[in-house]
Amino acid sequence: MSAAGNLGIDAERLWDSIMETAQIGATAKGGICRLTLTDLDRAVRQWFVAACEALGCRVVVDDLGNIFARRPGRDESLPPIAIGSHLDTQPTGGKFDGVIGVLAGLEVLRSLHDAGYETQAPIEVINWSNEEGSRFAPAMLASGVFAGAFTRDYAYGRADREGKTFGEELQRIGFRGAEPCGAHPLSAFIELHIEQGPILEAEGKTIGIVTGVQGMRWYEATVTGAESHAGSTPMKLRRDALLGAARMVAAVQAVALAHAPDAVATVGLIESRPNSRNVIPGSVFFTIDLRHPDDAVVASMEAAMETALHGIADADGLDLALSRIWDSPAVHFDANCIAAVREAATALGCASGDIVSGAGHDAAYVSRVAPTAMVFVPCEKGLSHNELERAEKADVAAGANVVLRAVLALDQQLAERAARGA
Ligand code: HGY
Ligand code: MN
Numbered sequence: 001m002s003a004a005g006n007l008g009i010d011a012e013r014l015w016d017s018i019m020e021t022a023q024i025g026a027t028a029k030g031g032i033c034r035l036t037l038t039d040l041d042r043a044v045r046q047w048f049v050a051a052c053e054a055l056g057c058r059v060v061v062d063d064l065g066n067i068f069a070r071r072p073g074r075d076e077s078l079p080p081i082a083i084g085s086h087l088d089t090q091p092t093g094g095k096f097d098g099v100i101g102v103l104a105g106l107e108v109l110r111s112l113h114d115a116g117y118e119t120q121a122p123i124e125v126i127n128w129s130n131e132e133g134s135r136f137a138p139a140m141l142a143s144g145v146f147a148g149a150f151t152r153d154y155a156y157g158r159a160d161r162e163g164k165t166f167g168e169e170l171q172r173i174g175f176r177g178a179e180p181c182g183a184h185p186l187s188a189f190i191e192l193h194i195e196q197g198p199i200l201e202a203e204g205k206t207i208g209i210v211t212g213v214q215g216m217r218w219y220e221a222t223v224t225g226a227e228s229h230a231g232s233t234p235m236k237l238r239r240d241a242l243l244g245a246a247r248m249v250a251a252v253q254a255v256a257l258a259h260a261p262d263a264v265a266t267v268g269l270i271e272s273r274p275n276s277r278n279v280i281p282g283s284v285f286f287t288i289d290l291r292h293p294d295d296a297v298v299a300s301m302e303a304a305m306e307t308a309l310h311g312i313a314d315a316d317g318l319d320l321a322l323s324r325i326w327d328s329p330a331v332h333f334d335a336n337c338i339a340a341v342r343e344a345a346t347a348l349g350c351a352s353g354d355i356v357s358g359a360g361h362d363a364a365y366v367s368r369v370a371p372t373a374m375v376f377v378p379c380e381k382g383l384s385h386n387e388l389e390r391a392e393k394a395d396v397a398a399g400a401n402v403v404l405r406a407v408l409a410l411d412q413q414l415a416e417r418a419a420r421g422a
């Protein structure tokens with residue numbers, strides 16, 4: 001049996017798995033469109049389950065569709081050490097966002113299997129449902145239920161823009177499992193992810209030692225004016241909802257600039273009704289995403305945004321319904337897990353540095369119920385949520401090797417605790 005120190009993952013096999021699953025929902029521009037709980041999501045889930053079962057893993061699906069693939073350890077009474085992320089993508093997603101975290105976990109299991117290495121604790125790989133929150137808001141919905149941030153029924157009731165609900169779609173694709181979501185203790189959780197930003201690449205670093213995740217809040221706004229004829233309605237008599245919404249979009253950007261340099265604000269989804277070229281828009285729906293590493297600043301951004309948007313509605317004679325639908329406070333990961341990642345990166349000779357995640361991740365919620373940390377690798381120009389998203393094979397392999405070593409170090413701690421009879 002190999003010693004932990006000289007275990008390594010198979011970089012080619014990992015890359016082949018990434019490229020193979022990228023075919024499920026592949027877009028012409030080289031990205032992936034694989035929205036959560038669609039037939040394509042079902043297909044990639046089935047691929048993942050089959051790959052894990054081929055290794056002899058026991059696969060459990062909970063009632064939020066989270067998939068847990070388990071490789072047994074010496075002591076089956078111990079909660080597993082888990083590795084995971086998400087296989088759902090944005091509509092114009094890339095090949096790597098989420099995917100490398102799940103497939104690196106599969107590659108770790110494959111490598112342990114090849115080496116005949118027996119761990120103290122079981123090792124699990126997890127695919128979390130609906131991390132992206134693109135089809136069903138908010139993001140990280142299923143890991144949020146797992147951590148107790150949302151109820152199962154709240155999640156089931158979340159509807160997409162066509163009115164289909166999470167619960168119905170989960171049932172439809174056949175991934176509503178029996179295990180109650182959350183009834184699944186973990187000894188630790190490590191997530192590998194691309195940075196989705198420009199810092200590691202700019203600093204020439206291969207590994208990001210992720211110490212936490214910034215705070216983020218999502219809102220929904222509906223601006224109501226009056227539909228009327230584009231040709232016969234004088235400008236001064238109009239209640240143009242789209243013009244008001246346009247001013248509000250600019251005001252959202254101004255809020256981020258006023259809280260520079262670390263604040264970000266985005267209006268990503270907008271729907272104008274009736275969306276007819278010769279009708280003055282009567283109603284506009286749009287979403288708002290505010291983020292900052294400091295929760296107090298997020299709160300200040302929210303207050304400024306609310307004042308600005310209601311001020312525009314009043315000035316333009318429009319009605320505004322504005323509601324917060326999600327609040328994910330800033331997260332600080334577990335010091336012991338961070339140390340395991342840092343020591344693994346150092347032992348592997350990887351250029352690395354600490355970083356706070358700008359993007360949300362399932363690890364943010366899992367950290368509420370288990371010791372958690374993340375490993376970042378760079379992506380080209382920091383581009384993500386874009387079909388041109390790219391990562392280097394060597395960097396992805398380095399990230400997976402850091403995950404392997406960190407997991408084995410955490411497992412060794414459990415073995416030593418058992419040996420002490422602790
Ligand atoms: O929104 C996020 O940061 C993540 O990609 N779901
Ligand atoms: Mn992601």
Ligand code: MN
Nearest residue numbers: 090097132385
């Ligand atoms: Mn994403």
